[in-house]
Amino acid sequence: MKRSVLAIMMIFALIWTTGCSIRSTEQSTEEKKKPVRILTVQEETRPMALEYTGILGSEELKKLAFKSGGKIKKIFVKQGEQIEAGQPLMQIDTSDLEYGVSGARGQMDAAKAQYDKAVNGAAPEELQQIEANVKKAQDSYNFAQDNYEKFQILFQQGTISQSELDQVKLEFDIRESDLKSAKEVEKQAKSGARKEDKAAAKGQWEQAKAEYNYRVSLLEDATIKADTSGYVVDVLYEEGELVASGYPVLVVRNDNQVVKVGVSSKDFEKVAIGTKAKIITEGKRVEGEVSNIGQTPDSQTRTYPIEIALSEKTIPLGSIVKVEFIIGEEIGVWIPITAIMASGEDYVYVVKDEKATRRKVTLGEVNEDDVKVQGLANNDQVIVEGMQRLKDQDQISIEK
Numbered sequence: 001m002k003r004s005v006l007a008i009m010m011i012f013a014l015i016w017t018t019g020c021s022i023r024s025t026e027q028s029t030e031e032k033k034k035p036v037r038i039l040t041v042q043e044e045t046r047p048m049a050l051e052y053t054g055i056l057g058s059e060e061l062k063k064l065a066f067k068s069g070g071k072i073k074k075i076f077v078k079q080g081e082q083i084e085a086g087q088p089l090m091q092i093d094t095s096d097l098e099y100g101v102s103g104a105r106g107q108m109d110a111a112k113a114q115y116d117k118a119v120n121g122a123a124p125e126e127l128q129q130i131e132a133n134v135k136k137a138q139d140s141y142n143f144a145q146d147n148y149e150k151f152q153i154l155f156q157q158g159t160i161s162q163s164e165l166d167q168v169k170l171e172f173d174i175r176e177s178d179l180k181s182a183k184e185v186e187k188q189a190k191s192g193a194r195k196e197d198k199a200a201a202k203g204q205w206e207q208a209k210a211e212y213n214y215r216v217s218l219l220e221d222a223t224i225k226a227d228t229s230g231y232v233v234d235v236l237y238e239e240g241e242l243v244a245s246g247y248p249v250l251v252v253r254n255d256n257q258v259v260k261v262g263v264s265s266k267d268f269e270k271v272a273i274g275t276k277a278k279i280i281t282e283g284k285r286v287e288g289e290v291s292n293i294g295q296t297p298d299s300q301t302r303t304y305p306i307e308i309a310l311s312e313k314t315i316p317l318g319s320i321v322k323v324e325f326i327i328g329e330e331i332g333v334w335i336p337i338t339a340i341m342a343s344g345e346d347y348v349y350v351v352k353d354e355k356a357t358r359r360k361v362t363l364g365e366v367n368e369d370d371v372k373v374q375g376l377a378n379n380d381q382v383i384v385e386g387m388q389r390l391k392d393q394d395q396i397s398i399e400k
Contacts, residue, residue, distance in 0.1 A: 032394040036386035038351055041333050042378050046367050049278075049324040050270065054308070056319045061233065063248035066092055067135040067221045072241050072249070079235050089250055090235075091223040092243070101219055104212040107351040111201075112210040130186050137175070137182040144168075144175035212297035222340045230254035257310045259288060261323050262303030267294075270327045277308050281321040287311045290325075333377075334370040339384045348373075349390055351398070358392040 056134050070092035077089050151168040151333040154160045234253040237243055259279055263271060294305035308323065315321065317360075346363055351355040359380075364372035376382065383390070390396070 010348070015200045020073045020176050030392070033354075033397040034356075034386060034389055035399050036349075036351075036356070036390070036396045037399055038381045039335060039339070039384045041335060041376055041380050041382055043331060043333055045184065045329050045331050046334060046372075047326045048330050048365065049326055049327040049367065050263075051366075052261050052263065052323045052325070054279075054314050054321050054323045056256065056257060056259050056281075056310075056317055057079070057320055058230070058253040058255070058317065063234065064089070064224050064250040064252060065246050065248050066243060067245055068097065068218045069243060069245040069247075070094075070096065070222070072239050074239050074245060075145040075235060075237075075239055077232050077235070077250075079232055081232045083230055083232060085226055085228050087226045088239075089224045089226055089342065091250075094219060094222045097215070097222055101212070101215045104208070104215040108205070108208040108212040111205040115198075115201040115205040116208060118198045122393060123301070127189055130182075130189050134179075134182040134186050137179040138329045141172075141175040141179040142347070146173040146174040175231065204248060224250065226230075226252065228254040230374065257313050257317070258291065259308040259310065259321055259323060261306045261308065262301050263306050264303055265297065267325075268304045271306060271325055276326040278324040279308070279315065279321050280324070281319055284314060286314060288323075314400070328386055330372070332364065332372040332374075333380075334367065334372050335382050336384055337366070337371045339382055340373075340389065341370065341387060348376070349383040349387045349392075350376070351383065351396065354396060356383060356387070356390045356394045356396050 026054075072090065073093045074091045075089075076087075076091070077083060083089065148168050148171075151160060151165050155162070155165045216240075230253050233253055236251060237249050243249055257326040271290055271293065273290055273293060277290065278289040279286040279288050288308040289311075290306060292307040292311040297304050335348065338349050339362070340361070341349070345360055346357050347360045350359050351357070359375060361375035366376065383396070386396075
């Protein structure tokens with residue numbers, strides 16, 4: 001009896017020990033599974049970009065000057081002041097310029113009168129005077145002709161000498177020439193000037209008109225006005241000072257913002273006017289477009305200067321920004337850069353049969369926080385969190 005009880009107790013002990021062992025094994029297996037997060041990858045199209053660093057500045061810096069020299073009469077702005085298009089900035093004394101305009105106007109009016117006379121002919125009162133001159137010349141000619149005929153008879157009769165006849169003949173010739181000249185003047189006055197005379201008169205009038213317009217432009221430019229909105233960078237003269245024509249008196253810039261970038265010769269031909277770009281700084285993203293490309297590289301950096309016009313003005317001038325030139329598109333598989341492991345080669349972990357399987361990858365273009373890789377296919381499950389604790393073929397549990 002005692003042996004039966006002992007045997008039963010041993011069987012219960014064995015069953016209890018075996019059960020505990022099985023539960024312990026199951027618990028151990030569960031504990032070995034390492035938690036991870038995954039990303040199911042798909043082939044996709046993303047923009048191709050060239051990455052550079054640039055500086056945000058103003059689009060244009062201008063030095064303004066007067067077309068004519070003179071004394072500065074009035075300065076309307078000060079350094080650092082914001083200006084609007086059309087706003088007066090500085091003015092010189094205009095006394096001499098006004099005299100020049102007045103004199104040029106007189107010359108233009110006189111030349112115009114001469115041209116009108118050549119086109120329209122003489123005025124009625126002028127015609128009357130010309131006709132009177134013709135009549136006087138005709139009378140003188142008739143008198144000289146009668147006198148010459150009489151002297152010819154006297155010479156034939158031997159009454160006068162050859163020299164006396166020659167003197168009367170000379171007088172007759174002079175009166176004949178005067179009559180021809182008077183009639184020619186009358187003809188021109190009634191029919192107008194010749195074609196070439198009209199052209200000459202018109203040329204003189206056009207020249208006088210151009211001189212007048214030039215003088216007027218000098219007077220108008222005696223006041224420098226802003227041609228665009230912006231800011232005054234510097235005022236180079238003071239009121240009362242003399243300034244020569246063409247010498248800068250003001251430095252201004254407009255308020256259009258551009259990013260200035262130096263691009264390598266390797267990438268220079270990949271960028272063109274109109275190429276889209278993204279400007280990134282301190283969490284801000286602004287769209288831009290290439291507006292200017294320098295054709296000569298910088299002598300020191302050997303990079304080509306490029307300007308990018310911004311779509312909005314939200315970044316302070318002088319900021320250093322990241323620039324991405326969008327030069328096309330490419331198709332591929334992209335994963336977070338943080339998922340890449342390295343140990344003599346680049347690799348990732350993918351999920352296969354609930355295990356972490358090491359997979360070699362080749363890295364390509366970087367796009368923000370992602371990198372293009374070769375070695376993965378559509379629907380591969382890439383471990384993107386928890387991979388630092390993994391070894392090849394580790395058991396894993398996928399967390400959501």
